[in-house]
Amino acid sequence: MVNIPTSPADLLPFIISIVTSHTFITIIIFPGMIHLTLVSAFLTWYERKLLARIQLRIGPLYAGGPGGILQPIADGVKLIFKEVILPYKADRTLFTWIPLVLIYLGTLPFAVIPFGQHWVIANLDVGLVFIFATTSVFPSMIIIFAWASNSKYPFIGGLRSLFQQVAYEIPMWISALSVVILAGSLNLVDIVNKQAKIWFIVPAFLSFIVFFICIMAELERLPFDLPEAEPELVAGWFTEASGAIFMAIFLALYLKLYMMSALVTDLFLGGWWGPPFLPQPVWTVLKALVVATAIIIPRGIYPRIRVDMLIRIGWTRLLVIALANVFITVVLVNSGLLARWGL
Amino acid sequence: MALNPWLAISIFALVILLFTIPLLSLPYLIVFPRRKENPFRDMPFESGQVPQGDARHRLAMQYYPFVLMFVVFDVVGMFLFAWGISFSQIPLDSSLVVLIFLVLLGAPLAYALRLALRRENW
Numbered sequence: 124m125v126n127i128p129t130s131p132a133d134l135l136p137f138i139i140s141i142v143t144s145h146t147f148i149t150i151i152i153f154p155g156m157i158h159l160t161l162v163s164a165f166l167t168w169y170e171r172k173l174l175a176r177i178q179l180r181i182g183p184l185y186a187g188g189p190g191g192i193l194q195p196i197a198d199g200v201k202l203i204f205k206e207v208i209l210p211y212k213a214d215r216t217l218f219t220w221i222p223l224v225l226i227y228l229g230t231l232p233f234a235v236i237p238f239g240q241h242w243v244i245a246n247l248d249v250g251l252v253f254i255f256a257t258t259s260v261f262p263s264m265i266i267i268f269a270w271a272s273n274s275k276y277p278f279i280g281g282l283r284s285l286f287q288q289v290a291y292e293i294p295m296w297i298s299a300l301s302v303v304i305l306a307g308s309l310n311l312v313d314i315v316n317k318q319a320k321i322w323f324i325v326p327a328f329l330s331f332i333v334f335f336i337c338i339m340a341e342l343e344r345l346p347f348d349l350p351e352a353e354p355e356l357v358a359g360w361f362t363e364a365s366g367a368i369f370m371a372i373f374l375a376l377y378l379k380l381y382m383m384s385a386l387v388t389d390l391f392l393g394g395w396w397g398p399p400f401l402p403q404p405v406w407t408v409l410k411a412l413v414v415a416t417a418i419i420i421p422r423g424i425y426p427r428i429r430v431d432m433l434i435r436i437g438w439t440r441l442l443v444i445a446l447a448n449v450f451i452t453v454v455l456v457n458s459g460l461l462a463r464w465g466l
Numbered sequence: 467m468a469l470n471p472w473l474a475i476s477i478f479a480l481v482i483l484l485f486t487i488p489l490l491s492l493p494y495l496i497v498f499p500r501r502k503e504n505p506f507r508d509m510p511f512e513s514g515q516v517p518q519g520d521a522r523h524r525l526a527m528q529y530y531p532f533v534l535m536f537v538v539f540d541v542v543g544m545f546l547f548a549w550g551i552s553f554s555q556i557p558l559d560s561s562l563v564v565l566i567f568l569v570l571l572g573a574p575l576a577y578a579l580r581l582a583l584r585r586e587n588w
Binding site: 146149150151155156160203207208209210211212213219222223226227230231233234235244245246247248251252253270272273274275276277278279282286289290292293296297300303304307308309357362363367368370371431434435438439442443446449450453456457 | 471477489494510512521529532550551555558565572579
């Protein structure tokens with residue numbers, strides 16, 4: 124525990140004890156703000172570069188460093204100092220404050236996502252439920268933002284986003300259920316610890332597939348990017364956003380991408396477990412970046428699917444497979460096939 | 467060493483506010499004081515056309531039965547999670563009740579999906 128200082132001489136040790144405390148380091152530096160800022164900046168650059176390579180272009184090149192690595196900083200500075208255009212019919216309060224809420228919802232789940240045995244901000248017993256609770260507020264914030272901007276393209280995009288995220292939330296939860304059955308816990312640190320001998324992608328392969336498709340839809344990535352379909356809806360639900368508001372939304376979306384990748388890593392890909400020549404957090408970040416790559420790549424390859432196809436895939440295929448997978452997991456656990464790996 | 471998790475989450479939430487509020491308030495401090503009124507710039511974007519009418523009118527609520535199913539499976543999912551954590555601790559015959567419940571749920575699900583997919587537009 125930290126002692127409250129009583130004299131000026133105690134102040135320096137007090138500050139040092141705070142700065143070196145576990146809470147401070149996890150919140151500010153590693154799974155916390157600095158790491159998240161750096162990774163989301165890296166992901167914006169990485170996505171452009173990757174898509175450019177897929178489509179035989181070169182990508183950002185001129186903004187300093189090898190391969191234009193300083194491009195995210197240039198973009199950030201540009202967007203902060205750009206003029207914010209508020210549509211004259213828009214609800215100004217909601218229009219300017221919802222992006223903040225979106226960043227909030229993109230960042231808050233990192234409080235319970237572990238990046239190593241002790242590299243977690245809050246070792247919460249209901250971590251998985253906390254993540255699902257925070258991510259399920261996203262669609263309502265999106266529809267409020269779309270309504271607040273009072274323009275037709277954002278409104279249609281917001282409605283589509285609502286349908287899509289509602290349709291794909293249920294299969295996502297139910298496919299995560301088989302991981303919960305295997306681990307017997309909702310605490311993400313416990314879930315990863317259970318994967319020391321075998322990653323859950325092996326016994327729960329079907330639910331990994333369902334979960335992965337569902338997070339592609341939740342993140343509005345191609346082939347499920349109907350809410351921001353560029354050829355039809357300009358930019359979907361954030362058509363009217365500009366300057367700092369656009370940057371906030373962009374940041375929130377990339378944070379959500381990284382959050383979902385880290386979640387897949389912790390649930391199915393063994394979290395920090397890997398050959399011991401690298402430290403635990405490095406394994407988690409590397410695996411999360413690989414998952415993020417797998418989410419980004421279809422954007423350069425696949426066409427977009429129709430709304431009714433999207434809803435049908437979600438409800439008739441993914442939900443049924445996820446429910447059937449609960450039975451498969453129950454049979455697997457009870458048959459003792461997994462006893463060798465301590466499950 | 468480690469704090470109570472909810473306290474840690476609250477501190478993290480405050481830190482996010484400290485990081486993001488400057489980000490969003492900076493343009494208001496720098497850009498807005500020099501801003502001039504321009505009705506053409508502040509129009510809602512409609513591909514360069516003059517915007518027609520209001521955007522906040524009623525849109526058809528398609529796929530309504532799927533939303534109804536969402537309400538059902540939202541609650542079911544919650545109960546399933548409560549069962550899922552305790553699955554390895556309770557005997558199998560208690561879990562059997564939940565599995566039978568899931569099978570029973572499958573029949574109306576199949577019927578609802580069949581009805582919902584039969585109509586193109588609701």
